[in-house]
């Protein structure tokens with residue numbers, strides 16, 4: 103890839119932007135177990151976690167006895183993932199890398215997973231081709247993604263309205279639409295199925311949750327940084343964001359209600 107490659111430039115920004123994600127692992131830990139259960143990960147299976155972040159899915163799978171590898175764009179998060187594996191006495195091969203160009207051989211894995219990870223690679227066709235290339239025929243692919251019409255999907259739409267992505271970069275939340283996912287996997291997989299579930303991050307108020315998002319979610323960090331010298335614009339953007347959060351904030355238990363989609367299928 104050359105320095106002019108718009109996708110390489112986009113990924114260079116993503117790599118930096120996601121480096122502050124670590125505090126969110128508290129919320130992605132319970133959903134990691136849901137994905138690992140949904141995918142049927144068991145002892146001895148060779149598992150890949152794409153966009154592993156701090157390794158919550160990888161560690162969960164390894165604790166079930168799977169032989170696990172994990173890959174992420176962010177070296178900061180990969181370092182954190184290695185710490186988690188060490189703490190739990192697990193031997194997991196974590197490395198820095200790109201979902202669009204996986205550094206593994208054909209058919210190397212029995213299961214390929216991604217929790218809110220592969221959806222952020224810019225080209226869905228390239229990414230899914232790579233994930234299926236490293237999966238053995240008959241192996242399981244499973245991922246969790248955010249539907250476009252629910253909270254996280256609408257947050258990414260808000261970000262996209264104020265900070266449009268470069269041309270050719272697909273919306274990450276298109277991976278949360280079963281119709282689009284079905285089209286993307288058509289002719290490549292069998293036994294395709296979907297399931298909805300819920301993540302419930304805690305917060306004291308919509309304002310607190312907005313602040314957490316601004317400190318941890320790569321694209322949101324970029325958006326706020328972009329408007330740092332425009333206080334009025336930033337104020338109205340924050341008001342818009344807090345109004346959205348308020349629709350999903352449940353003050354009776356101080357949690358956000360964030361529904362997500364799980365997809366699973368077998369490679370043909």
Ligand SMILES: C[S@@+](CC[C@H](N)C(=O)[O-])C[C@H]1O[C@@H](n2cnc3c(N)ncnc32)[C@H](O)[C@@H]1O
Nearest residue numbers: 120130153154155174175200201217219222223
């Ligand atoms: C929302 S976080 C999810 C992290 C982790 N899977 C979890 O559930 O906690 C998104 C992750 O995708 C990674 N990511 C974004 N684009 C990527 C790409 N092209 N290749 C690999 N990882 C990528 C980010 O670095 C980040 O760690």
